[in-house]
Structures are given as C-alpha cells and as structure tokens.
Amino acid sequence: MERKQILFRDKMSVKRVLINSIWFGVIPKLSTVINVLMLPFITPYLSPEDYGVWGLISSYVGIALSVASLGLFVHLTNFYYEYKSHYNLAWSRLLYLILVASAVVAAVTFILLFFSFDNFSVGERTLLCMLAVVPILFDANGLLAKHIFPLRNKPKPLVLRNLVASLAGICSSFISIYFFRIGFYGFVIGLAVASLMNFILFIDPIWIKEKIVPKRDHSMHRIKEWISISLPAIPHALGFLFLTSSSRIVMNFYGVSINDIGIYTNGYTIGDYVNVGAAAVVTAFLPQLQLAYRQNRFNDFRKLYFFSQGISIFAIVFAVIWMPDLYRLLIRNPQFHEGIRVAQYACFANAVFPLYVFLSSVCFIEKNTKQLLWLVFVPGILNVMLCIICIPIWGYRAALFTTIFSYWTQVLIPFFVKFYNHTVKLWMPQKYQLLLLLLTLSALLVLSNMLSQINTTYKFIVSIALLGLLCNFLKNFAKYKVL
Known part of the structure; x- marks a missing residue:
C-alpha cells in the first residue's frame, strides 16, 4: 500500500474525516438542537408526570426495538x-x-x-x-x-x-x-x-x-x-436498555413517584444530547477503523481511538461545566431543575462510548458476536442489580451512580476477558492506558461538577482554556502525533 493511501498521513485526510464528522454527527443533530431550542416553549406545558409517563413508554418500546431486528x-x-x-x-x-x-x-x-x-x-x-x-x-x-x-x-x-x-x-x-x-x-x-x-x-x-x-x-x-x-447481539442491544432505561422501570416497580421518574427522564435526555461529538467522530471513522483492523494496521486503529476518545472528553467537560446555565436558559419550568445533576452524570456515563465502538467493531469483524455480551449486557445486568438494591434506599438519585459505575466497567473488561485481552493487545500494547482513562474520567467528573458552580466570568475563562487545549490536540493529531 502506498504511503499516501495510509490513514491520516496528511492534513487533508484529517480534514476529510472532520468534515465527515460534521455530516455524520453534527448536521443530523441539528434536529436535536432544534429540540433543545424548543424546550423553553413546551416545558411550561409539560409536567414531570408527562416526562415520567413518556420515560416509561420509551423504555418499553426501546426494549422492543432492541429485539425487533433479531440482531x-x-x-x-x-x-x-x-x-x-x-x-x-x-x-x-x-x-x-x-x-x-x-x-x-x-x-x-x-x-x-x-x-x-x-x-x-x-x-x-x-x-x-x-x-x-x-x-x-x-x-x-x-x-x-x-x-x-x-x-x-x-x-x-x-x-x-x-x-x-x-x-x-x-x-x-x-x-x-x-x-x-x-x-x-x-x-x-x-x-x-x-x-x-x-x-x-x-x-x-x-x-x-x-x-x-x-x-x-x-x-x-x-x-x-x-x-x-x-442472536447474541440481542442481549447486547438489551444491555443498552438495561443501562439507560432499567432504572426507570425499577423506579416504577418500587413505586417511586412519577414526578421523580419524570425529573430523571428529563435530565437523562438532556445529558444524552451532549454526546454529539463522540457519536459524530466515531461514525465518521467507521470505514477507516474497519479497514485499519482488517489490514492489520493496528497502529492506525489505536490512533483513531485516542482521537475520538479525546474529542468526546472535551465535549463532555465543556457541557457539564455549563449545564446549570443551559437549564436556566432552556428549561422554563423550575420543577425540572433538579435534573441538572442527572444530566451531568449522564454525560460522563457515556464518556466511554468510543471505547465501546472500537471493542465491538472487532467482535463484528471477527464474527465472534458472543463476546458482545461482556461489553454491554453484563454491565447492563450489573446496573439492574444495583438499581434494585440502591433505589429503595436512596430513591431515583441512586440511579445516577449505578449507571455511571456500570458504564465504566467496560474499561476493565480487557483485563478480565480473554478475547478482549488478546485483541486489545494488538492495538494497545500498554493496557495501563485504560486505567489511566478511568482515573482521568473520575477526576474530570469531580472537577467539572465543581467548575459548574463557579461564576459565569470564570466559566468563560475556563472554556477559552479548554478550546485552546482542543486546538492543540487537533494540531498534534494532524501531525500524526496522537498523545
């Protein structure tokens, strides 16, 4: 293969992927942006009860959708x-x-x-x-x-x-x-x-x-x-529902008020809006990561992962810092403002999404779909069990911590499952970097929540610093010097 054909050997290839990221991830989310902008107009005519009923309906229908294609x-x-x-x-x-x-x-x-x-x-x-x-x-x-x-x-x-x-x-x-x-x-x-x-x-x-x-x-x-x-992809798909929706079903089972379920649903929905950056970049990378792995270009595969993971972290930290301000601006119903913390934790729960995509892509390529159960279904079952134990004690707020803990267990899977231990070694020989990711996310979760409480002026200063770091990150990747 000629050097010019290899992934990201010049700035134009980086530019092309970024443009595709905008098309595949950002432009489709224009509807999400419109949905968000619509919130100030519709939230005065909605109650936590409405969000609670909608949350339950979407949970049950979501489970059906995960089964409908038979994987x-x-x-x-x-x-x-x-x-x-x-x-x-x-x-x-x-x-x-x-x-x-x-x-x-x-x-x-x-x-x-x-x-x-x-x-x-x-x-x-x-x-x-x-x-x-x-x-x-x-x-x-x-x-x-x-x-x-x-x-x-x-x-x-x-x-x-x-x-x-x-x-x-x-x-x-x-x-x-x-x-x-x-x-x-x-x-x-x-x-x-x-x-x-x-x-x-x-x-x-x-x-x-x-x-x-x-x-x-x-x-x-x-x-x-x-x-x-x-068929193994069905419990895999169900795992996502167990991670995202099981908490609401468990709340309903335990008789948690429909208003609390509504607040949780509202917060989780807003938090999900933030994952535009990760979804955009990873979607744009799908053909490249497929080719990189199939052609045994594991170094390129690793660099693609670090780039998408970095973009995801930048987007999440920025959103969490400004979440209280976004709520005050967009949610014109004070009853929903308790959902701010839910939204912030939902953002960080999805921070490991790029890792999931890269690990699951290998399963699909190798046609070893049974291994998908470890990625989402097992964490999903863990979340259900933790919700069953914790929600009766601490109410809907317990779901914030059970969900984020269950999502983040994906980072540890390559250390305990033989298949992922072998495949991850191909493109990430130093697995300790995954532990570093876990520690970094934990620190950023605490730090960004603290920064979300500071004065708006200081938030602007922090945001400018973040944008500077992001520009430097993109510049280094364009030079093929990732991390």
Missing part, C-alpha cells in the same frame, strides 16, 4: 465487504427477515402496552399502543441506511433524509404539545411521525437505487446460521 444488523457490514458487488442480494434477504421479525415484536409490544396502562380508557390505550409500535414496524430501512452510507463515505443521502424525518417528528410534537396541550402524547406522536417518514424517505435510495428489496430466503439452513450468529 441481524451484525451481518450488514461483513456482507458488504465479503459479497462486494453482490452484497445487495444478501441485504435483501436480511431486510425481509427484519421486517417479519419487527411485525411480530410490534404485535407483542402492542398487547403488553395495552395491559400495562390500565388507568386509561380502552380507546386511549388503543390509540397510544398503535402510535407506540410505529417505530418498531418501520425501523428496517433506517437500520440499513445507517450502515450503507457510512461504509460508502456518502453522508448526504443519509443525513438529509434523517434530518427531514426528524424535523417532521419535531413539528408534530411541538404542535401537539404547544397548541393542543396533550402532554406526553405529543412525544409519542412525534416519534411515530419521524419513524414513518424515515422509512418512506429511504425507499428510493435503498429499494430502488441500491436494489435492496425484501426477498424471502428459502434456505432454512442459511437463515438458522445467520440467526445463530446474530
């Missing part, structure tokens, strides 16, 4: 590289299986939700359940799009369609809440509209242009083989 998405990237020009035939068969499985899961979810909200009338429950299962029924096209366009380094077809669908959902939510005053129903309607629009918009680029259409596979042997590989 078959794990084959998409591998089939793209393995089948090359004929990948669309394999993807068509996967699409058919995903659509069928989604319909079955949607039907089961409808029944479960119908009997879960027995405090509503039959008509209200029927309408609520019909709207709630729409994202489950129409997730398949978006799932394929999330893989094909990053693999081809074509962000625009993915980003612009997702943006249009998201904006349609936001408008629906805003109209429902601001004008019709229907509370949490507005969130459910918005998600349903966005999901349906997303499915429709990707019919042309995927079904027509890429010729990926639902195609029944008559080979049961092949279907069983695919599912046997993909």
Whole structure:
C-alpha cells in the first residue's frame, strides 16, 4: 500500500474525516438542537408526570426495538465487504427477515402496552399502543441506511433524509404539545411521525437505487446460521436498555413517584444530547477503523481511538461545566431543575462510548458476536442489580451512580476477558492506558461538577482554556502525533 493511501498521513485526510464528522454527527443533530431550542416553549406545558409517563413508554418500546431486528444488523457490514458487488442480494434477504421479525415484536409490544396502562380508557390505550409500535414496524430501512452510507463515505443521502424525518417528528410534537396541550402524547406522536417518514424517505435510495428489496430466503439452513450468529447481539442491544432505561422501570416497580421518574427522564435526555461529538467522530471513522483492523494496521486503529476518545472528553467537560446555565436558559419550568445533576452524570456515563465502538467493531469483524455480551449486557445486568438494591434506599438519585459505575466497567473488561485481552493487545500494547482513562474520567467528573458552580466570568475563562487545549490536540493529531 502506498504511503499516501495510509490513514491520516496528511492534513487533508484529517480534514476529510472532520468534515465527515460534521455530516455524520453534527448536521443530523441539528434536529436535536432544534429540540433543545424548543424546550423553553413546551416545558411550561409539560409536567414531570408527562416526562415520567413518556420515560416509561420509551423504555418499553426501546426494549422492543432492541429485539425487533433479531440482531441481524451484525451481518450488514461483513456482507458488504465479503459479497462486494453482490452484497445487495444478501441485504435483501436480511431486510425481509427484519421486517417479519419487527411485525411480530410490534404485535407483542402492542398487547403488553395495552395491559400495562390500565388507568386509561380502552380507546386511549388503543390509540397510544398503535402510535407506540410505529417505530418498531418501520425501523428496517433506517437500520440499513445507517450502515450503507457510512461504509460508502456518502453522508448526504443519509443525513438529509434523517434530518427531514426528524424535523417532521419535531413539528408534530411541538404542535401537539404547544397548541393542543396533550402532554406526553405529543412525544409519542412525534416519534411515530419521524419513524414513518424515515422509512418512506429511504425507499428510493435503498429499494430502488441500491436494489435492496425484501426477498424471502428459502434456505432454512442459511437463515438458522445467520440467526445463530446474530442472536447474541440481542442481549447486547438489551444491555443498552438495561443501562439507560432499567432504572426507570425499577423506579416504577418500587413505586417511586412519577414526578421523580419524570425529573430523571428529563435530565437523562438532556445529558444524552451532549454526546454529539463522540457519536459524530466515531461514525465518521467507521470505514477507516474497519479497514485499519482488517489490514492489520493496528497502529492506525489505536490512533483513531485516542482521537475520538479525546474529542468526546472535551465535549463532555465543556457541557457539564455549563449545564446549570443551559437549564436556566432552556428549561422554563423550575420543577425540572433538579435534573441538572442527572444530566451531568449522564454525560460522563457515556464518556466511554468510543471505547465501546472500537471493542465491538472487532467482535463484528471477527464474527465472534458472543463476546458482545461482556461489553454491554453484563454491565447492563450489573446496573439492574444495583438499581434494585440502591433505589429503595436512596430513591431515583441512586440511579445516577449505578449507571455511571456500570458504564465504566467496560474499561476493565480487557483485563478480565480473554478475547478482549488478546485483541486489545494488538492495538494497545500498554493496557495501563485504560486505567489511566478511568482515573482521568473520575477526576474530570469531580472537577467539572465543581467548575459548574463557579461564576459565569470564570466559566468563560475556563472554556477559552479548554478550546485552546482542543486546538492543540487537533494540531498534534494532524501531525500524526496522537498523545
């Protein structure tokens, strides 16, 4: 391979990845920005109870979404590289299986939700359940799009369609809440509209242009083989729900007030908005990290990780410092201001997301999906157990610490699991750097929370210093001198 082809040998390659980061991560989050800017207008017409009900609905639907695809998405990237020009035939068969499985899961979810909200009338429950299962029924096209366009380094077809669908959902939510005053129903309607629009918009680029259409596979042997590989991805996906949503379900089980659940949901939602930087950079890196690992360029793989992890940390620290000010500016309902601490801890809980992406990518490449259970499912189960123990004692605030502790156990997995111990050694021979990451995050969690309480003038000074450090970090990476 020529030197000019190797990853990040010049500044132009860094520039290209940063531009893709903006397209894949920042521009799609314009809808998130609009959602945030919408908060001052809708929060006066929402209560913690509305957020509490919405938090429970989204938790149960989220669990259904994690099961609906049967984990078959794990084959998409591998089939793209393995089948090359004929990948669309394999993807068509996967699409058919995903659509069928989604319909079955949607039907089961409808029944479960119908009997879960027995405090509503039959008509209200029927309408609520019909709207709630729409994202489950129409997730398949978006799932394929999330893989094909990053693999081809074509962000625009993915980003612009997702943006249009998201904006349609936001408008629906805003109209429902601001004008019709229907509370949490507005969130459910918005998600349903966005999901349906997303499915429709990707019919042309995927079904027509890429010729990926639902195609029944008559080979049961092949279907069983695919599912046997993909099934471990289901508990993997469930693990994310156990990490993010189990706390709300446990709260409801223990009779924690719906208002406290609403405050927690509001804070966690705001905290999730902050992870734009990490998601953007890692998404832009997906083709590069795939090629780097497949071509045994482990040094490049390591440098990609350090870069994305560094960007994530900068974004999180900056957001946590300014979180109280953001709440006062955006959340025009004092009842929600207790969620500031939740939002700050939610930011740091997701600080190890880049590490997860790089570790899980190796599992997908090696087709050793059973190892995914260690990454998220085990921490997820740990979070559920800790929530069951701690929430009855300390209430919803206990979930802040159980969640962040459970997320951060991912850093320790390469020290105890043979598979990750071996693969991490390939691209990070000095594993103590992971322990250094854990210590750094712990120190920054305390420091940034302290800085969030200082005078606004001093916050500006600290922010300028952070931007200076970020510019220096980017400059060093452009010279191929990472850390």
